[in-house]
Amino acid sequence: MQWDDSLVDRIVNAVMERLGQPAAQSGSGENLVTPDIRAGRVPVGVSARHCHLTPEHVEILFGAGTKLSVFKPLLQPGEFASEQQVTLVGPTGKTLGPVRVLGPERKASQVEISLTDCFALGLKRIPPIRPSGDHRDAPGITIVGPAGAVTLQTGLIRANRHVHLHLSQAEAMGLKDNDTVHVRIEGERPAVLLGVQVRAHKNFRAQLHLDTDDANAVGVKSGDLATLIKSL
Amino acid sequence: MQWDDSLVDRIVNAVMERLGQPAAQSGSGENLVTPDIRAGRVPVGVSARHCHLTPEHVEILFGAGTKLSVFKPLLQPGEFASEQQVTLVGPTGKTLGPVRVLGPERKASQVEISLTDCFALGLKRIPPIRPSGDHRDAPGITIVGPAGAVTLQTGLIRANRHVHLHLSQAEAMGLKDNDTVHVRIEGERPAVLLGVQVRAHKNFRAQLHLDTDDANAVGVKSGDLATLIKSL
Numbered sequence: 001m002q003w004d005d006s007l008v009d010r011i012v013n014a015v016m017e018r019l020g021q022p023a024a025q026s027g028s029g030e031n032l033v034t035p036d037i038r039a040g041r042v043p044v045g046v047s048a049r050h051c052h053l054t055p056e057h058v059e060i061l062f063g064a065g066t067k068l069s070v071f072k073p074l075l076q077p078g079e080f081a082s083e084q085q086v087t088l089v090g091p092t093g094k095t096l097g098p099v100r101v102l103g104p105e106r107k108a109s110q111v112e113i114s115l116t117d118c119f120a121l122g123l124k125r126i127p128p129i130r131p132s133g134d135h136r137d138a139p140g141i142t143i144v145g146p147a148g149a150v151t152l153q154t155g156l157i158r159a160n161r162h163v164h165l166h167l168s169q170a171e172a173m174g175l176k177d178n179d180t181v182h183v184r185i186e187g188e189r190p191a192v193l194l195g196v197q198v199r200a201h202k203n204f205r206a207q208l209h210l211d212t213d214d215a216n217a218v219g220v221k222s223g224d225l226a227t228l229i230k231s232l
Numbered sequence: 233m234q235w236d237d238s239l240v241d242r243i244v245n246a247v248m249e250r251l252g253q254p255a256a257q258s259g260s261g262e263n264l265v266t267p268d269i270r271a272g273r274v275p276v277g278v279s280a281r282h283c284h285l286t287p288e289h290v291e292i293l294f295g296a297g298t299k300l301s302v303f304k305p306l307l308q309p310g311e312f313a314s315e316q317q318v319t320l321v322g323p324t325g326k327t328l329g330p331v332r333v334l335g336p337e338r339k340a341s342q343v344e345i346s347l348t349d350c351f352a353l354g355l356k357r358i359p360p361i362r363p364s365g366d367h368r369d370a371p372g373i374t375i376v377g378p379a380g381a382v383t384l385q386t387g388l389i390r391a392n393r394h395v396h397l398h399l400s401q402a403e404a405m406g407l408k409d410n411d412t413v414h415v416r417i418e419g420e421r422p423a424v425l426l427g428v429q430v431r432a433h434k435n436f437r438a439q440l441h442l443d444t445d446d447a448n449a450v451g452v453k454s455g456d457l458a459t460l461i462k463s464l
Binding site (some may be wrong): 044060114115116119127188189190191192193194195212213214216217219232 | 240322346347349351361393420421422423424425427444445446448450451462
């Protein structure tokens, strides 16, 4: 057996993949531009309701000194589902949970829910559809943890449809950061979802992020493939 | 005189309008072939989870001698939301309700839920997508009412996407019963829903029936307009 660098790379990538970590990017962009990517196909990642918290809010909700602990790494490098979970409380006392906290901690807390979740919570003000981190016109929400509660004044959003791509993957598809594409999904109830934001970055890996409303409408689950379409 | 396609279109439309008049006035005198219909636009009717019951099951669930009473007429002639509501019970005891009973009574009981509802009920066997009345491979479900419970052996389905059209409306669109079309819906999260069954009948009125997963994915509500597309 030949013991060379490309073999090491392949083994490391395979191990990292098993561990749930994306394969490390060794140099140019090899490996990430697969035949699927060349054909515009990306795996779906279904995002159920979740939240991001500041270090301060983590301590209020889970106790002084608490830091988020890893429950499961996510595909995007450095991101993880934490062991911590919270409950959301709507304006009439309706609750929704458990809601997974995603790590690492952020500079501003953010809660992402689906429209179905909005109805379940009895929200009078439906949060806007926003890219992560954009809290323009976003209402607040009360979050309850085992050690306390926080009422956000803003940060409640419905996540926009977006597709993460490594820069090399975007380039292979003729796309760039912040482009808009459509996405065709086959299955029992196929659909073309229009107006999907491209997010291309050197740290990203190809993954179409859909909320549970989009996912359940089409009947798609994480790992299924969707096809990017530049125009209808 | 220029003899071109747009002129042909105008003439055909004018003739169809004349011809469409009598057909559209089925009984009530209303003209069903409106400019919206000519443009392929139909109003959406969002169907939340609901059920249809046999007269026998109505009596078991609501008490001997009970008949469904009208809460609100639906757009399709003769159909109504009844005052009666039930609760569904999943295999692990999880419940979902209230679930509206639609009338009139039917020959076979049928429960229609969304995929999100399936998860909420903890179903191990996800019911198939079926047109109303088609219970092939459909599992059962337990229904509880104020006077008793019924466990169906079959009849639990996820409703297929379908659009009701009066025969004159279908004809004006160049469609016939059981054709398949796509549906484009604008809004905050626009989409083209693929594979929508046409149901054309002299008793029907134009209405696109979507379940709450499709409706919440797109952010559409009853009365909003959707556009039928014959091919992408």
